[in-house]
Amino acid sequence: DKGGWSSFMAKEITEQPEAVANTFRGRVVDGRVEIPELSALGEERLREVDRIVIIACGTASYAGQIGAYAIERWARVPVEVQLSHEFRYRDPVLSPSTMVISVSQSGETMDTLMAVKYAKDRGVTTVSVCNTQSATIPRESDAAVYTHAGPEVAVASTKAFTAQITALYLIGLHLGRVRGTLSPEEEAQAASAFEQLPQAVAEAVETHEQIAQLAHWMADTRSVLFLGRHVGYPTALEGALKLKEIAYIHAEGFAAGELKHGPIALIDHGQPVFVLVPSPRRSPVMHSKVVSNIQEIRARGARVIAIVEKGDTAVLPYADDVIRMPLTDPLFEPLVQVVPLQWFALELSTAKGLDVDQPRNLAKSVTVE
Numbered sequence: 001d002k003g004g005w006s007s008f009m010a011k012e013i014t015e016q017p018e019a020v021a022n023t024f025r026g027r028v029v030d031g032r033v034e035i036p037e038l039s040a041l042g043e044e045r046l047r048e049v050d051r052i053v054i055i056a057c058g059t060a061s062y063a064g065q066i067g068a069y070a071i072e073r074w075a076r077v078p079v080e081v082q083l084s085h086e087f088r089y090r091d092p093v094l095s096p097s098t099m100v101i102s103v104s105q106s107g108e109t110m111d112t113l114m115a116v117k118y119a120k121d122r123g124v125t126t127v128s129v130c131n132t133q134s135a136t137i138p139r140e141s142d143a144a145v146y147t148h149a150g151p152e153v154a155v156a157s158t159k160a161f162t163a164q165i166t167a168l169y170l171i172g173l174h175l176g177r178v179r180g181t182l183s184p185e186e187e188a189q190a191a192s193a194f195e196q197l198p199q200a201v202a203e204a205v206e207t208h209e210q211i212a213q214l215a216h217w218m219a220d221t222r223s224v225l226f227l228g229r230h231v232g233y234p235t236a237l238e239g240a241l242k243l244k245e246i247a248y249i250h251a252e253g254f255a256a257g258e259l260k261h262g263p264i265a266l267i268d269h270g271q272p273v274f275v276l277v278p279s280p281r282r283s284p285v286m287h288s289k290v291v292s293n294i295q296e297i298r299a300r301g302a303r304v305i306a307i308v309e310k311g312d313t314a315v316l317p318y319a320d321d322v323i324r325m326p327l328t329d330p331l332f333e334p335l336v337q338v339v340p341l342q343w344f345a346l347e348l349s350t351a352k353g354l355d356v357d358q359p360r361n362l363a364k365s366v367t368v369e
């Protein structure tokens with residue numbers, strides 16, 4: 001049942017406020033973050049972890065990249081993110097104090113399952129972030145942290161992605177508290193960011209009409225670039241992946257700081273570039289750097305579509321389109337900024353007359369290696 005929407009993807013985009021709320025419900029209580037499934041592993045085991053490797057494929061790997069910033073910030077453990085199919089064949093350095101966190105909506109992705117088994121066989125603690133109750137990957141893991149986003153039908157992942165980020169943030173906070181690296185102020189700040197999150201995501205969902213108009217005018221676009229910094233970087237990668245998956249358009253995401261080291265050569269007259277702009281209030285240094293990037297690409301003819309915090313006027317003189325986002329904690333920006341990117345892919349796919357939910361050559365769950 002598409003609930004009155006023209007596609008499951010549209011329905012699932014609009015379900016995100018509820019999906020993220022369901023993921024943190026019962027896990028943030030009175031300003032304290034507690035994941036019982038992690039507690040069951042024992043505090044000692046969590047304190048001994050000296051390295052975390054996140055393994056995933058596709059959209060889940062971008063959720064992993066975003067989660068890595070938060071886990072490092074709060075738990076002060078080095079985190080790296082590897083594609084599941086690369087992890088296994090690189091002879092990874094693993095020890096009993098390594099924790100492997102797999103991220104998979106379906107819990108059945110063969111590449112990820114094989115990587116989890118590989119890690120488990122080497123005595124590593126395995127934690128699964130999964131959306132599908134009792135799927136194979138969570139059953140094979142030492143602990144399962146379910147996202148509770150509800151069934152996701154569209155091949156292109158939306159609500160599972162934002163729920164995965166939410167779950168990884170909760171893991172970061174839980175580890176930080178147990179390990180004593182999280183200050184009470186940080187925990188309170190994160191708890192309040194979670195409280196405001198469903199409303200903020202709901203506001204981001206409201207950009208639909210504006211994005212639909214933008215996509216309508218861009219139906220002939222052959223290439224789109226996405227720029228972001230810090231957590232905005234994997235968000236940019238996800239925006240590009242969505243466009244490839246369902247609109248069959250060449251798209252690439254870049255770290256904004258990397259622009260001058262190569263990608264700026266791609267900028268030509270009329271090249272559409274989405275730029276994820278950090279908050280000017282909370283991240284003033286990164287904000288000013290991204291604004292400089294916008295000036296650089298604008299001067300070379302780019303068509304700039306800026307995703308900004310509402311009230312940010314610094315970008316206005318250089319942007320062709322401005323999409324306004326609600327105020328959030330900087331680490332939580334991906335959870336709102338990705339929503340207009342999801343709408344954009346959906347609307348461009350629709351404008352091209354494509355099947356939004358069932359893109360060619362793709363399957364919802366890939367059970368072969």
Ligand code: BG6
Binds near residue numbers: 057104112
């Ligand atoms: C891909 C899907 O094949 O698998 C993507 O098309 C998805 O949308 C990826 O992100 C990983 O799937 P899962 O179920 O492991 O999260």
